[in-house]
Amino acid sequence: MALSDPxxxxxxxxxxxxxxxxxxxGAGRWRWLALLAANVAFYALGATPALWYSLAAATLxxxxxxxxxxxxxxxALRRLALAAGLAVMLGFLIAxxxxxxxxxxxxxxxxxxxxxxxxxxxxxxxxxxxxxxxRVRAQRHLGYFAASVSFFAILTSGPITRIEQLTAQLxxxxxxxxxDLDGASRGLVCFLFGLFxxxxxxxxxxxxxxxxxxxxxxxxxTSLLIGCVLYSLNIYFDFAGYSNMALGLxxxxxxxxxxxxxxxxxxxxxxxxxSRWHLSLSHWLRDYVYIPLGGSRRGSARTLLxxxxxxxxxxxxxxxxxCFLIWGGLHGLYQVAGRLTGPARERIWRRLGVxxxxxxxxxxxxxxxxxxxxxxxxxxxxxxxxxxASTAFEIIRRIVTGFTLSPRAWLDGCALxxxxxxxxxxLAALLAAAFGLDLLGRNSxxxxxxxxxxxxxxxxxxxxxxxxxxxxxxxxxxxxxxAF
Amino acid sequence: xxxxLLRLTVWALVPIVLILSLFLxxxxxxxxxxxxxxxxxxxxxGQTSLVEPLYLGGEFQNWYKAQVAWAKGAKVLVLGTSRxxxxxSCMLPGADSFYNGGGGISDLDEVLDYLSxxxxxxxxxxxxxxxxxxxxxxxxxxxxxxxxxVYGSSPMDLSGAVIDAARRYGAGSFSLRAVLxxxxxxxxxxxxxxxxxxxxxxxxxxxxxxxxxxxxxxxDDARRRITSGVSRFEYGDTVNPNxxxxLDEVLDxxxxxxxxxxxxxPPYAPSIGAIMQQSGNYGYIxxxxxxxGAVFARHESGAALYDxxxxxxxxxxxxxxxxxxxxxxxxxxxxxxxxxxxxxxELTDEETLAALIAGAKNPRVIEPNTQHPVGTV
Numbered sequence: 033m034a035l036s037d038p039x040x041x042x043x044x045x046x047x048x049x050x051x052x053x054x055x056x057x058g059a060g061r062w063r064w065l066a067l068l069a070a071n072v073a074f075y076a077l078g079a080t081p082a083l084w085y086s087l088a089a090a091t092l093x094x095x096x097x098x099x100x101x102x103x104x105x106x107x108a109l110r111r112l113a114l115a116a117g118l119a120v121m122l123g124f125l126i127a128x129x130x131x132x133x134x135x136x137x138x139x140x141x142x143x144x145x146x147x148x149x150x151x152x153x154x155x156x157x158x159x160x161x162x163x164x165x166x167r168v169r170a171q172r173h174l175g176y177f178a179a180s181v182s183f184f185a186i187l188t189s190g191p192i193t194r195i196e197q198l199t200a201q202l203x204x205x206x207x208x209x210x211x212d213l214d215g216a217s218r219g220l221v222c223f224l225f226g227l228f229x230x231x232x233x234x235x236x237x238x239x240x241x242x243x244x245x246x247x248x249x250x251x252x253x254t255s256l257l258i259g260c261v262l263y264s265l266n267i268y269f270d271f272a273g274y275s276n277m278a279l280g281l282x283x284x285x286x287x288x289x290x291x292x293x294x295x296x297x298x299x300x301x302x303x304x305x306x307s308r309w310h311l312s313l314s315h316w317l318r319d320y321v322y323i324p325l326g327g328s329r330r331g332s333a334r335t336l337l338x339x340x341x342x343x344x345x346x347x348x349x350x351x352x353x354x355c356f357l358i359w360g361g362l363h364g365l366y367q368v369a370g371r372l373t374g375p376a377r378e379r380i381w382r383r384l385g386v387x388x389x390x391x392x393x394x395x396x397x398x399x400x401x402x403x404x405x406x407x408x409x410x411x412x413x414x415x416x417x418x419x420x421a422s423t424a425f426e427i428i429r430r431i432v433t434g435f436t437l438s439p440r441a442w443l444d445g446c447a448l449x450x451x452x453x454x455x456x457x458x459l460a461a462l463l464a465a466a467f468g469l470d471l472l473g474r475n476s477x478x479x480x481x482x483x484x485x486x487x488x489x490x491x492x493x494x495x496x497x498x499x500x501x502x503x504x505x506x507x508x509x510x511x512x513x514x515a516f
Numbered sequence: 517x518x519x520x521l522l523r524l525t526v527w528a529l530v531p532i533v534l535i536l537s538l539f540l541x542x543x544x545x546x547x548x549x550x551x552x553x554x555x556x557x558x559x560x561x562g563q564t565s566l567v568e569p570l571y572l573g574g575e576f577q578n579w580y581k582a583q584v585a586w587a588k589g590a591k592v593l594v595l596g597t598s599r600x601x602x603x604x605s606c607m608l609p610g611a612d613s614f615y616n617g618g619g620g621i622s623d624l625d626e627v628l629d630y631l632s633x634x635x636x637x638x639x640x641x642x643x644x645x646x647x648x649x650x651x652x653x654x655x656x657x658x659x660x661x662x663x664x665x666v667y668g669s670s671p672m673d674l675s676g677a678v679i680d681a682a683r684r685y686g687a688g689s690f691s692l693r694a695v696l697x698x699x700x701x702x703x704x705x706x707x708x709x710x711x712x713x714x715x716x717x718x719x720x721x722x723x724x725x726x727x728x729x730x731x732x733x734x735x736d737d738a739r740r741r742i743t744s745g746v747s748r749f750e751y752g753d754t755v756n757p758n759x760x761x762x763l764d765e766v767l768d769x770x771x772x773x774x775x776x777x778x779x780x781x782p783p784y785a786p787s788i789g790a791i792m793q794q795s796g797n798y799g800y801i802x803x804x805x806x807x808x809g810a811v812f813a814r815h816e817s818g819a820a821l822y823d824x825x826x827x828x829x830x831x832x833x834x835x836x837x838x839x840x841x842x843x844x845x846x847x848x849x850x851x852x853x854x855x856x857x858x859x860x861x862e863l864t865d866e867e868t869l870a871a872l873i874a875g876a877k878n879p880r881v882i883e884p885n886t887q888h889p890v891g892t893v
Contacts, residue, residue: 038675038679052517056517211517211520213517213519213520216520217520217523220520220523220524220527220528221527224527224528250740454688490527491526491527494527494528494531495527495530495531498527498528498531498532498535499531499535502531502532502535502536502679502682502683502686503535503682503683503685503686504683504686504687505679505683505686506683
């Protein structure tokens with residue numbers, strides 16, 4: 033079940049009612065149980081047995097080993113407990129996701145990958161490492177712990193939230209009786225915005241560009257380049273839409289989740305891009321991969337190697353395939369190249385007398401960064417579609433050799449993607465609305481900007497979002513990140 | 517909490533209820549909420565003029581055409597897949613009663629069971645049978661034994677239909693004005709907004725889609741199927757003997773019941789036919805006239821067999837897609853069939869058909885739908 037399904041909205045209405053009723057009745061201490069029941073109900077509708085077993089095992093192992101680590105005075109035993117925990121968590125992940133890839137297809141579990149395994153594995157691994165380091169206390173209450181690990185809003189596609197942050201909020205919620213009108217209103221608008229991004233934009237973009245990776249031979253060379261750009265937009269709105277829905281749902285329950293995106297396609301450099309894209313994953317990789325490798329503390333050469341390694345891990349986390357490794361590797365190389373050439377580039381602009389705030393320079397940087405990111409997304413797209421690297425390289429070859437300035441060729445390219453003039457106008461309007469709202473809320477958030485408008489304008493904007501979802505929404509496509 | 521519920525109601529619930537109610541009304545106004553059995557009764561009592569509901573579940577089209585055919589018991593019956601649906605009653609003015617049951621079967625192995633379900637007194641006297649070429653391709657269908665005709669309709673998914681209707685409106689597929697001004701007797705969104713659907717005589721009208729331009733303008737869909745060898749364009753070198761056995765069984769039944777059978781192999785669009793011939797992958801088609809002719813020759817009911825596979829004298833423009841001819845193509849086919857004598861010569865004549873063809877204002881439509889006013893979009 034996806035957060036955008038009508039069935040889920042009915043389920044959430046019940047969850048919302050029960051959650052707040054418990055507060056009003058002074059029974060907030062049972063909210064953890066209500067959340068756990070909600071999680072079970074959410075997964076009961078469509079979860080595979082593999083999800084239950086792996087999630088239950090990961091939860092129990094992480095909770096039990098966390099307590100064992102904290103209780104043990106022996107460093108060796110603590111290490112053993114950590115090793116055992118990592119073996120369980122990563123063992124499930126490797127078995128379901130990577131076994132076939134690492135053994136060249138010789139070994140396979142033969143079961144469908146549990147939805148969200150990549151996300152809750154990172155959560156539990158991060159928790160165990162933090163307990164081992166003494167950064168957080170082990171969670172004693174299994175119920176709070178289980179409700180946090182399996183939180184329905186974030187389990188399937190993030191944001192990757194630290195378990196201790198969630199349990200702390202659940203404990204606060206246990207004491208809270210009053211209803212936070214502003215928080216819930218922000219959550220509602222945030223959810224509507226996310227639903228709009230997913231249904232009206234991401235699903236439309238997916239229907240236009242999916243053929244590029246699945247059947248590139250059926251379209252023109254110009255279609256391939258157009259499709260690549262559309263995919264960059266598709267993956268952003270799909271993922272950002274889901275994240276906003278998750279944030280909105282959390283806020284309606286009084287739970288604050290981490291913002292996952294900050295207008296990434298307005299980034300001026302690749303480094304800037306990664307401070308705006310999938311922030312929860314970036315922070316996790318920084319804390320549990322980059323810094324343990326030495327971060328930037330061991331000289332420039334080692335820093336660059338650590339960056340490259342971190343992005344390769346990121347690529348591999350996204351998928352068991354060469355395409356994902358290439359995607360991660362490209363971003364690692366971008367980072368390395370960016371750091372090596374950054375000072376020289378700044379010198380050049382200074383000598384040309386161009387200020388860093390110059391609008392044209394900023395536009396050029398945004399466009400160049402977008403181009404680099406889009407190039408890397410091609411491999412990601414092909415990998416997600418089940419293709420291999422040779423398909424991606426063939427697409428690149430055709431884009432380069434088939435490049436033309438002929439307007440007819442570009443129009444034909446659009447037509448083969450079913451991007452006809454009416455569709456193009458509709459898409460442009462929707463993109464303007466989405467980016468517009470995002471930019472207007474850049475100092476706070478789109479939902480805060482909407483809530484600060486006069487009441488009539490607020491209602492019109494919300495009605496517009498709802499109408500766009502109902503009238504322009506496409507047939508539901510799965511969230512891209514469900515596959516991870 | 518009260519204020520939040522008020523905000524939730526005003527910002528989200530009200531527009532949702534209003535919009536979905538509007539499109540629920542659209543479904544009701546266009547007859548999409550009509551029960552399948554009620555639709556059959558309305559057709560039989562002459563209350564419908566065009567029928568094409570979008571949201572009735574199951575294989576509604578097959579089920580609906582068969583129910584009407586069995587109940588109506590027309591003496592002249594057209595039977596086959598969608599490639600027979602363009603034969604209209606106006607093309608056979610000499611028929612006492614006529615029904616085009618085309619679109620009621622999907623494969624040759626269903627025909628015997630389909631015919632067996634007629635009450636004795638409602639059996640047709642003349643059966644115009646469309647034999648799609650791929651019926652006889654062993655790769656398409658095994659035809660191991662006669663199959664039961666098993667189509668059915670099922671209840672519609674109302675919530676899904678309302679949301680789909682909203683999305684079609686958002687995509688510009690229809691206008692509210694077209695829905696409100698739809699001609700009486702139109703059932704279904706395509707019928708009301710695009711004048712698409714099955715007429716009273718069972719023949720199919722492509723409506724505005726055929727009048728504006730072919731449904732598949734450059735036959736891209738057919739080309740892709742030929743390239744990949746899929747979806748009725750599977751490659752094959754020999755005629756499937758099981759399919760010939762099925763045809764034998766059908767003609768045995770017709771012999772027994774005194775039904776005269778006139779059969780034809782329907783045409784491909786000229787450019788598509790050329791591609792198929794040049795590919796060399798459809799050897800079985802070249803063998804069909806001889807193989808089928810031998811089967812027909814063994815039966816009293818087998819009055820005539822006509823091969824229009826690679827029909828000369830028609831153009832691509834007269835086709836709605838790569839393998840569905842428009843009305844003029846079928847009128848021309850009947851003209852050629854009638855010109856050779858036989859049962860069809862008693863039901864129509866060259867002058868009638870030539871007049872219909874000459875009077876067409878559109879390469880694909882033989883009677884512009886003047887009785888169904890076009891709703892503006």
